[in-house]
Amino acid sequence: MIQVEHLEKRYGDSVAVQDLNLTFPEGQLTALLGPSGCGKTTTLRMINRLIEPTGGRILLGGQDTRTLKPEALRRGIGYVIQQIGLFPHLSVAQNVATVPDLLGRDRRATAQRVDELLDLVGLDPAVYREKRPAELSGGQAQRVGVARALAADPPVLLMDEPFGALDPLARDRLQEAFRDIQRRLGKTVVMVTHDIDEALRLGDRVALMRAGRLEQFGTPDDLIHRPASEFVRDFLGEDATLRQLAGRPVAAFVRAGLPSPGAPRVQADLNARSALSVMLREGHDTLEVLRGEELLGHVAWQDLRGKGSA
């Protein structure tokens, strides 16, 4: 758990972050969202003391981060940025092993862990272990960056626009993979993004900032259905529910029971927003949902409308 209390960062007369108070819950992913220049990156970098606050404090597991040496603090916190900065002269495996090597961990155990992590992020170790960063696509390099951040098994991960530089397809895939990993490993993640879809889709919690202050902190559902201000409502936009539907498979809305005759058929992994489009296009308020050949059940119009966040 990371507690932020009255956090402030001033640069001369200008204030980047102002009286920020919030708690990043343990084992959850919190998205830091907001317009350009609102203080997201500054907040993130104050957590691992790449930037020193000018006021307030941050508690990590109850301990004031100012009482720790920055290097020691950072060893317990993974950090992933958009330009991940892999070492070009080292192999993928050596890149992932950077921190365990630094900590003097057993070589053989580290090698095994590297393979496990490559596997976890969806890169076949036998194929990628010995490659150099220059031989990787952007998405693959980003996966290596995530594996490297996980290598020291830090309880906390800070991520700054980690998927920002990827094309939409690669981004979707890596987002999904990362979400899975995060749930499985129970890491506490703070992720800066300016992408509303990404925040609503990946965040257990979303902290929406505006001009250095916290505008709203809550679940995606809270922000969409109970916006704390006009700013929140405007920022998320009219189609906030649709946005959230886009991030969920139609399978999440399936109910058992007999479908209406002639209902169009869709596959379970189709996103719910597209399922809604199929209903509109076909003029049916029900769809049959299949996984492969198997009928899972059906989904109805009212199950999707207004329930993007249910």
Ligand SMILES: Nc1ncnc2c1ncn2[C@@H]1O[C@H](COP(=O)(O)OP(=O)(O)OP(=O)(O)O)[C@@H](O)[C@H]1O
């Ligand atoms: N070193 C610095 N000196 C002076 N001002 C700075 C410095 N770093 C950041 N700022 C200012 O602090 C404010 C917050 O910057 P920050 O990078 O945290 O914003 P952000 O929300 O991450 O923006 P973006 O989404 O564009 O990356 C901005 O107005 C920025 O101009």
